[in-house]
Amino acid sequence: MKLLSILIAAIFAHNIALRYFLGWCPLVSQSKKLSSAWGMGVAVTLVMTVTSVLNWPIYHYLLVPFGLEYLQYIAFIIVIASSVQVLEMAIERFFPSLYTTMGVFLPLITVNCAILGVSLFMILRDYTFLTGLVYALGSGIGWTVAIISLASIREKLRFAKVPKPLQGPGITMLIAGIMAFAFLGFSGMVGIE
Amino acid sequence: MSLLNSIIVLDIIAGVLAVVLVLANRTLVQYDDVTLDVNDGEEEFTVEGGSTLLEGLIENEVYIPSACGGQGSCGYCTVNVKEGGGPVLPTEEPMLSREQLMEGTRLACQVKVRNDIEVEIEDKYLRIQKYRAEVIKTVDVTPSIVEITFDLKEPETIDFKAGQYVQMQVPTDSGTIDRAYSIASEESMTDKLTLNVQLVEGGVGSTYIHSLEVGDEVEFTGPYGDFVIQDSDKDIIGLAAGVGLAPFRSIVFSLFSEEYTTDREVWLFFGARYKDDMYYKEKFERLEEEHDNFHYVPVRSVPDPDWEGEVGHNTDIVGDYLGEESEKEVYLCGPPPMMQQAIDIFTEEFDVLEEDILFDDFY
Numbered sequence: 001m002k003l004l005s006i007l008i009a010a011i012f013a014h015n016i017a018l019r020y021f022l023g024w025c026p027l028v029s030q031s032k033k034l035s036s037a038w039g040m041g042v043a044v045t046l047v048m049t050v051t052s053v054l055n056w057p058i059y060h061y062l063l064v065p066f067g068l069e070y071l072q073y074i075a076f077i078i079v080i081a082s083s084v085q086v087l088e089m090a091i092e093r094f095f096p097s098l099y100t101t102m103g104v105f106l107p108l109i110t111v112n113c114a115i116l117g118v119s120l121f122m123i124l125r126d127y128t129f130l131t132g133l134v135y136a137l138g139s140g141i142g143w144t145v146a147i148i149s150l151a152s153i154r155e156k157l158r159f160a161k162v163p164k165p166l167q168g169p170g171i172t173m174l175i176a177g178i179m180a181f182a183f184l185g186f187s188g189m190v191g192i193e
Numbered sequence: 194m195s196l197l198n199s200i201i202v203l204d205i206i207a208g209v210l211a212v213v214l215v216l217a218n219r220t221l222v223q224y225d226d227v228t229l230d231v232n233d234g235e236e237e238f239t240v241e242g243g244s245t246l247l248e249g250l251i252e253n254e255v256y257i258p259s260a261c262g263g264q265g266s267c268g269y270c271t272v273n274v275k276e277g278g279g280p281v282l283p284t285e286e287p288m289l290s291r292e293q294l295m296e297g298t299r300l301a302c303q304v305k306v307r308n309d310i311e312v313e314i315e316d317k318y319l320r321i322q323k324y325r326a327e328v329i330k331t332v333d334v335t336p337s338i339v340e341i342t343f344d345l346k347e348p349e350t351i352d353f354k355a356g357q358y359v360q361m362q363v364p365t366d367s368g369t370i371d372r373a374y375s376i377a378s379e380e381s382m383t384d385k386l387t388l389n390v391q392l393v394e395g396g397v398g399s400t401y402i403h404s405l406e407v408g409d410e411v412e413f414t415g416p417y418g419d420f421v422i423q424d425s426d427k428d429i430i431g432l433a434a435g436v437g438l439a440p441f442r443s444i445v446f447s448l449f450s451e452e453y454t455t456d457r458e459v460w461l462f463f464g465a466r467y468k469d470d471m472y473y474k475e476k477f478e479r480l481e482e483e484h485d486n487f488h489y490v491p492v493r494s495v496p497d498p499d500w501e502g503e504v505g506h507n508t509d510i511v512g513d514y515l516g517e518e519s520e521k522e523v524y525l526c527g528p529p530p531m532m533q534q535a536i537d538i539f540t541e542e543f544d545v546l547e548e549d550i551l552f553d554d555f556y
C-alpha cells in the first residue's frame with residue numbers, strides 16, 4: 001500500500017518536473033515533437049531507475065560504513081555518467097532512428113538535475129531499497145507525463161498565434177508553469193514521506 | 194585515514210564502472226564483420242560492422258560521389274539499399290525526395306552497417322578509380338585561387354568528360370576526408386590534371402591544396418558528375434562566377450581543341466568582382482578571336498575606371514546578347530543566388546526547359 005502511494009505521489013502530487021522544477025532543460029528543448037518527447041521520457045525513466053538502483057547500495061554499503069556520506073555527490077554523478085554512456089550505446093545499437101533524433105540531448109541526460117535529484121531525495125528521505133526503486137520509477141514516469149503533455153500542447157500550438165517574442169522557449173515556460181499550477185491540485189491526494 | 198578511505202572507495206566505484214563500460218563497448222559498439230553485397234552478388238565484400246556504408250564501400254574501392262566528405266550535407270552519396278539498411282534516419286530525410294524514399298534510396302554516409310546488407314550501385318560508379326599524382330605546377334591566378342596541375346602516377350591516365358570533378362583525399366588528424374574539385378583541364382589531356390581551388394577561410398580541403406608544393410604527392414578519386422555537355426545541337430550558354438569558372442575552362446577548351454571543334458554556338462558569361470578576380474581572361478579572348486562561334490563576355494560587378502566591359506552581374510546582361518529564337522542549353526556554376534537568378538531568367542524569358550539547365554553546385 002505504501003509503495004503504491006509513493007508511486008502515485010511521485011507521478012502526480014510530487015511530480016519531479018512540475019513540483020520540484022527539476023530536469024527543465026530537456027523538458028523545454030525536447031518537447032517540440034511528441035515522438036522525441038516519448039524517447040526522452042523513456043530514456044530519463046530508464047536512467048533514473050537504473051541509477052537509483054545502483055546508488056542505493058553504493059550509499060548504504062560503501063559510503064555509510066566508511067563515514068563517507070559527503071562523497072555521495074561525486075559517487076552518484078559518476079554512476080549517472082556511466083549509465084548514460086551505456087544507455088547511449090544501447091540506443092545507438094537498437095534504436096538508431098531514436099539515436100539521431102535525440103542527438104546531443106542523450107548525453108546531456110548526464111547533467112539532468114532530475115536524475116541526481118531523485119537519487120538524493122531517496123537518501124534524504126531514508127527510503128528502503130524497494131521504496132527508492134518505486135520512487136525513482138514513479139518520478140521517471142512523472143517526468144515522462146510532464147514532457148508528453150507539454151509536447152502534445154506544443155504540437156497543437158502550431159495553430160495558435162503566439163506573439164513573436166514569446167515563440168519557442170518563452171511560451172513553453174509559460175505553459176509548463178500553468179501545468180505546474182494544475183498539478184498543485186494533486187497535492188492533497190497523497191503524501192510522500 | 195578518512196582521506197585514504199575516500200580515495201579507495203571512489204576508486205572502487207570508478208573501477209567497477211570502468212569495467213562495465215569496457216564490457217558494454219565490447220558487446221554493444223563493436224559488431225561482427227558483415228557482408229556487403231553489391232548489385233545482386235556482382236561484388237561481395239566483408240566489412241567491419243558499425244562503420245558507415247560509405248566507409249565500407251570506399252574501403253573496398255567502390256568510390257561513389259561524396260562531395261561533402263560524409264557530413265550528410267551534399268546528398269550525393271545516394272545508393273539503393275535493398276536489404277539491411279535499417280530505418281531512414283532524420284539526417285537523411287531532408288536530402289531525399291519522396292520517390293527516393295519509396296525506392297529505398299539512402300545516403301550511404303549516414304547508414305550504419307550493422308548486419309548483412311544488399312545495395313544497388315550504378316555501373317558508372319563501379320568504374321571510378323583512385324589515383325596517385327604529383328604536383329608539377331602551381332600558379333596563383335587570383336589572390337585567392339590557385340591553379341594547380343598534377344602529373345598522374347598511378348594509374349597514368351584518366352578518362353573523363355569535361356565538366357566532371359574529382360574528390361581530393363585531404364589528410365587530417367582524424368583520417369582522410371574528401372573534397373570535390375572540378376577538373377579545369379581539357380579532356381584530351383589525360384595524363385595530367387588541372388584544378389582551380391579557391392581558398393576558403395578556415396577550410397580544411399582548400400587550405401590543404403593551397404599548401405601543396407611542386408613534388409608533393411596527392412591522392413584523389415574520380416571522375417564524378419553529370420555536369421557535362423549534352424549531345425544535341427542547341428546553343429551552349431555558360432554562366433560562371435568566381436571559381437565556378439573551373440569546369441568551364443575544361444568544357445570550353447575541350448569543345449575547341451586541336452582534335453575537335455564544335456560547330457555549336459558557345460557563350461561564356463563570366464562574372465567577377467575586382468580586376469584581380471578576372472582570371473583566364475586573355476586565354477578566353479584569344480580563343481574567341483580564333484573561333485567565330487565562341488563568345489566570351491566578362492562582367493565586373495565592382496568595375497574600376499579603366500574597365501571597358503560589361504558592368505553588373507552576368508545574369509543582368511545575358512538578355513542583351515542572346516536572341517530568343519535559337520534553342521539553348523544552359524550550364525551554370527557559381528554562387529547559389531547567381532544560379533537561382535539564372536534559372537528564373539532562362540525558364541521565364543527564354544523558355545528554356547528545366548531539363549536543359551544543368552548546374553554544378555559547389556556550396
Ligand SMILES: Cc1cc2nc3c(=O)[nH]c(=O)nc-3n(C[C@H](O)[C@H](O)[C@H](O)COP(=O)(O)OP(=O)(O)OC[C@H]3O[C@@H](n4cnc5c(N)ncnc54)[C@H](O)[C@@H]3O)c2cc1C
Pocket residue numbers: 260261267358372373374375376388389390391392393394395396397398399400418436439440553554555556
Ligand atoms: C561538385 C563540386 C565541385 C566543386 N569544385 C570546386 C572547384 O573546382 N574549386 C573550388 O575551389 N571548390 C570546388 N568545390 C567546393 C569544394 O568541394 C569545397 O567545398 C571547398 O573547397 C571548401 O572546402 P574546405 O574543406 O576548404 O572547407 P570546409 O572545411 O568544408 O568548410 C569551412 C567553412 O567554409 C564554409 N564553406 C564551405 N564551402 C564553401 C565555399 N565553397 N565557399 C565559401 N564557404 C564555404 C563552410 O560552411 C565552413 O564554415 C566543389 C564542390 C562540389 C560539390
Ligand code: FES
Pocket residue numbers: 258259260261262263264265266267268269270300301302303
Ligand atoms: S557524402 Fe555528402 S551527403 Fe553523404
